[in-house]
Amino acid sequence: MTDPRLKAGLLQIYEDLAQDLAQLAPVCDLSGRCCRFKEYDHRLYISRTEAELLLQDGLPVDAVINEDNCPFQKGQLCTAREKRPFGCRVYFCDPKYAGQAEILSEKYLEQLRELHRETDTVWEYGELHLFLHEAAAQRGLSTTSHGTSTPET
Numbered sequence: 001m002t003d004p005r006l007k008a009g010l011l012q013i014y015e016d017l018a019q020d021l022a023q024l025a026p027v028c029d030l031s032g033r034c035c036r037f038k039e040y041d042h043r044l045y046i047s048r049t050e051a052e053l054l055l056q057d058g059l060p061v062d063a064v065i066n067e068d069n070c071p072f073q074k075g076q077l078c079t080a081r082e083k084r085p086f087g088c089r090v091y092f093c094d095p096k097y098a099g100q101a102e103i104l105s106e107k108y109l110e111q112l113r114e115l116h117r118e119t120d121t122v123w124e125y126g127e128l129h130l131f132l133h134e135a136a137a138q139r140g141l142s143t144t145s146h147g148t149s150t151p152e153t
Helices: 004-024 048-054 086-090 100-118 128-138
Strands: 045-047 125-127 141-143 149-151
Touching: 004 048, 004 086, 004 100, 045 048, 045 086, 045 100, 045 128, 048 100, 048 128, 086 100, 125 128
Parallel strands: none
Antiparallel strands: 045 125, 141 149
């Protein structure tokens, strides 16, 4: 992120979202379903700005990049919790929370789009694995047929 206002704005939006979530108080049972995309038939879409923050410290060692799972999940836990994107932040399996993720996503993604307009930053939005493949390539990693990122030789 070249514009420091973009990162600061994103972090503020994440804080505001956390306050809304605290009021709704959805329950997380640490099942890890949010990270197992194929198994639970969902996809994670993120903005380039979120991807840049998520990848600020790089990809996990031995990351498997594919459409099936999130490479930041280890066991049932997220290793990128503080930098995780909106889709992760709003996903809860709690049946009492049903329908809230969509409402919160729209509200806060609109705020992020507005931040992009204010900072004259191009809006890019796509599936997580696409940004991860791109980051792996930029860092000199190649993706094997199994999706594991390894240093190019």
